[in-house]
Structures are given as C-alpha cells and as structure tokens.
Amino acid sequence: MRIALIGPTGVLGRALAPLLLQKGYTVRALARSAAKARATLPQALEIVECDLLATNADALAPLLQGCDVVAHIATAIPRDFTAPNAWEANTRLRTDGVRTLLDAARQAKVGRYLQQSITMAYPDHGDEWITEDMPLDATPRRGQVTNPVITMEQMIRDTPPDTLQWCILRGANFVGPDTAQAQTLEALRQGNQVVPCDGRNFVSLIHVADIAAAFVAAIENAPAGSIFNITAEPLRHGEYLDALADSIGVPRPKRDESVPCPPSWRCSAQAAKTKLRWQPTHPLVP
Numbered sequence: 001m002r003i004a005l006i007g008p009t010g011v012l013g014r015a016l017a018p019l020l021l022q023k024g025y026t027v028r029a030l031a032r033s034a035a036k037a038r039a040t041l042p043q044a045l046e047i048v049e050c051d052l053l054a055t056n057a058d059a060l061a062p063l064l065q066g067c068d069v070v071a072h073i074a075t076a077i078p079r080d081f082t083a084p085n086a087w088e089a090n091t092r093l094r095t096d097g098v099r100t101l102l103d104a105a106r107q108a109k110v111g112r113y114l115q116q117s118i119t120m121a122y123p124d125h126g127d128e129w130i131t132e133d134m135p136l137d138a139t140p141r142r143g144q145v146t147n148p149v150i151t152m153e154q155m156i157r158d159t160p161p162d163t164l165q166w167c168i169l170r171g172a173n174f175v176g177p178d179t180a181q182a183q184t185l186e187a188l189r190q191g192n193q194v195v196p197c198d199g200r201n202f203v204s205l206i207h208v209a210d211i212a213a214a215f216v217a218a219i220e221n222a223p224a225g226s227i228f229n230i231t232a233e234p235l236r237h238g239e240y241l242d243a244l245a246d247s248i249g250v251p252r253p254k255r256d257e258s259v260p261c262p263p264s265w266r267c268s269a270q271a272a273k274t275k276l277r278w279q280p281t282h283p284l285v286p
C-alpha cells in the first residue's frame with residue numbers, strides 16, 4: 001500500500017514516515033523542499049517536491065496517482081502569533097490547501113484521506129470530558145485559530161465518505177522530541193516557567209510517537225467518515241508542570257493567579273481506543 005504524506009519534514013512527519021516504512025508501506029513524501037526531505041527523512045521514501053499553497057488539484061492529482069491513502073499533516077504555525085498576517089499561511093493550508101488536496105485525491109482515485117486536526121479547537125469545558133460530538137469553538141475569541149479548523153473539518157465532512165473514505169484525527173498538544181515541551185523544560189530550568197492561574201485547567205497531551213501510531217491505526221482501522229480525539233489521559237496543568245520540574249530535579253513552578261486561566265481541555269480518546277484499536281504507550285513526562 002502506498003501512502004502520500006503532505007508535510008513529512010515536520011515534527012510529526014519525522015516520526016510517522018519511518019513508522020510507515022517499518023510497517024511495510026511505501027511512502028511518497030510530498031515536501032516543499034526535496035533537498036530538506038532527503039536530508040531529514042529515510043532514504044527509502046519516494047520524494048516529490050510540492051508546495052501545497054503553490055499548486056492546484058489538476059497539477060497535484062498526478063503526484064497522488066497510485067497512492068491508496070493521502071495524509072495531510074502540513075501546518076505553518078507562526079513563531080510570533082502577533083506579527084501582521086501571522087496566521088495567513090496556516091489558514092490557507094487548512095482551507096485552500098485542504099480543498100486542493102481533497103479534489104486531487106478524488107481525481108487520482110485515492111481511497112482514504114486522513115486529516116490532522118487539533119483538540120485545541122474545542123471551547124473550554126472545565127472539568128467536563130470532551131468527546132468528538134461536541135462542537136468546536138466558533139466564538140470570535142480564538143477565531144484566528146479555530147475558524148480555519150472549523151472550515152477545514154466542514155469541507156471534509158461535506159465529502160461523501162463513499163467517494164473518499166475520510167478520517168479526521170484531532171491531535172492533542174504534542175510532547176516528546178523537538179516539540180514545545182523542550183522549551184517548557186528549558187523555562188523550568190531557567191526558573192522562568194509559571195503555572196498560569198491556579199493550574200486546575202486540564203491539558204490534553206500526546207507523545208509524538210503515539211500520534212504517529214494513531215495514523216497507522218487509522219490507515220488500518222478507521223471507519224469511513226470518522227473523527228477521533230488523539231490524546232493521552234488529560235492532566236491538570238499544574239500537575240503536569242510539577243511532574244516536568246520533578247523529572248529534571250528543579251523547583252516546581254509557582255502558581256500565578258495574575259495570568260488568565262487557559263481553556264481547560266479534558267479530551268477523551270475512548271473512541272480511538274475502541275474503534276481504531278489504538279493506545280498511547282509513551283510517557284508524557286520524559
């Protein structure tokens with residue numbers, strides 16, 4: 001089986017591509033830079049140069065020819081969230097990029113379409129468990145992040161699953177090598193990390209190796225037209241940061257009630273465990 005991977009050079013791609021090869025799949029990596037892909041990814045990959053924002057469905061379809069599955073894991077999260085037009089490329093990848101890829105996948109008669117999405121698009125639910133049937137956050141407060149995700153998911157949901165077997169994986173915040181967790185550990189070492197508010201909000205986290213495994217499970221087991229939260233057991237934010245501090249032997253961070261309380265995301269991955277037959281196995285704290 002041949003899998004086309006859009007965004008193979010990122011944090012998730014670098015975990016997923018070797019895992020797919022190890023499982024015996026052929027992987028066609030569609031990367032913005034073939035040179036970067038060759039330098040960072042296993043040699044056994046087929047590498048095709050493709051910028052999802054500089055192509056169209058007619059040009060892309062031949063690149064997907066012969067693939068059984070296409071997985072869109074590309075993203076362009078800005079370094080500086082407040083810079084002018086900071087979110088533009090990311091928004092386009094989630095809207096124009098997805099539209100192009102869906103059209104190209106249908107033209108190329110790809111059977112299965114996997115879309116990486118985010119659990120951070122849910123509204124704050126306090127201590128309540130969040131399941132996939134709950135609506136995403138359509139309020140303007142976090143609209144720059146959530147609106148493109150809502151549009152993206154709607155485009156996919158509007159695709160009849162008998163024309164393309166789609167599955168959306170809503171990933172929790174990644175931890176593990178090369179993720180934002182490294183910056184949090186560094187801030188803890190420097191004594192610069194605080195626990196915002198009272199630390200009682202829930203964080204949903206997933207080790208990058210576990211979300212890569214969820215993609216493999218989705219390729220093998222996802223029902224057509226399905227959506228799954230992919231997360232480990234949620235933790236209270238304060239408990240997570242305390243555990244991280246303990247793991248490197250530095251003082252636990254102070255609670256700072258002057259910092260606004262972040263949204264609380266206590267996401268359930270029960271559906272993925274049951275239907276994808278997937279389990280997270282990597283610890284959240286190194």
Ligand SMILES: NC(=O)c1ccc[n+]([C@@H]2O[C@H](COP(=O)([O-])OP(=O)(O)OC[C@H]3O[C@@H](n4cnc5c(N)ncnc54)[C@H](OP(=O)(O)O)[C@@H]3O)[C@@H](O)[C@H]2O)c1
Binds near residue numbers: 006008013036118175
């Ligand atoms: N990081 C998290 O905590 C987190 C949590 C939940 C879900 N997610 C989602 O998981 C997915 C993967 O995240 P990640 O952390 O692995 O992202 P990442 O490390 O930032 O990698 C992004 C990938 O997208 C590629 N890309 C960017 N613009 C592109 C374009 N115009 N055309 C084609 N490819 C393009 C990048 O290529 P270059 O190497 O050329 O830049 C790179 O391969 C994303 O959908 C993200 O929204 C992430």
